[in-house]
Amino acid sequence: MPRTTTDTATGPSPAPVGRRERKKAATRRAIADAALRLFLERGYDEVGIREIADAADVSTTTLFKHFPVKEALVFDEETDRETHLLAAVRERPEGRSIPAALREHALTTRLVSADGDARFAAFTDLVTRTPALRDYGQKMWLRHTTALARVIAEESGRPADDPACTALAHFALEAPRAAYPHATPREVVDRAFDLLEEGWNALVRSEA
Template identity: 80%
Template sequence: MDSTTTDTATGPPPAPMGRRERKKAATRQAIADAALRLFLERGYDDVGIREIADAADVSTTTLFKHFPVKEALVFDEDADQETRLVAAVRERPEGQSIPIALREHALTTRLAAADGDARFTAFTNLVAGTPALRDYAQNMWLRHTAALARAIAEESGLAPGDPACTALAHFALQAPRAAYAHDDPRQAVSRAFELLEHGWSALTQIEA
């Protein structure tokens, strides 16, 4: 389970998926939905791969074609999340700073998915209470940080591997997660990104 979003990028719409691609996507979604339902009902460690395959009406071979490891069943939109993060930077409106673009992405995707959603709360509790999922999530966020930092560097004209780009990517990804515990998560995220915006503006002015 990951946050859903509405694609606001300009340009021609993507070509519609063919029948085979639609079938594969539907099968993948059915597997992920069955897995999450079972995990939330009984706990991650008490559910086996064969049970998930049976619940989704697929073979275990088919399941592993879509999800090579058990942990990936919980983070079924991992690659899509990274794509959306990078697009938020690369496709931001002209004149919009990178921190503000990332703030808008956080408010319209990650926090929007959490607003009043008991299932999202159950999902976060599942991950927090399962060591294997916590480790997988940490590695996933490290990958996203690296991809986002590269995009930030390229869009800013800074050197690849510039620590400032890595720091901005890291804090931009962590801000929504840290805000969940606040009474007003959206205000907390906005405040966090105000700090990032001021620091980034000062840095880029110096670099210029």
């Protein structure tokens, strides 16, 4: 996935990594960049694993050590994505509801908004028109449901296993997927979050 300015994390600088870790990270990045370049040029289904390995100057064995399946070559920043997702809830401005914070995150991250970035627009088009990538990307994204539900519970003072928190987390993560087939994805995501926020606020009012 192409990196954008929204990928920049805040907070203390990470501890320095060793030479071996830096080399592994550089190899992973070279493979992912080569794969994305080829996919954008020719289409996901038209590019083979061996071609990607050759373009990155690695063996296919090395490629599979970093990316166990072909789809993973396109989605290589899951840890960063979860960090930013949880921060959107924990670090929301005072007075902003949890659904509103999740709405803002959905509308300003790479899930929906390219903000004029041509490379990102091409990436989004690639995922949208490739069923295998759409399904894999959504499966990876929904893996964050448990972590998000836990943070929602913490921030709302609810039990860790509260089903309302799990439901909000799940549907907030599902919402951007509804935007894929539409020409106006921001409008679609807004409508989805209108429903989520109305339901969450009704729950909060009923317990007040």
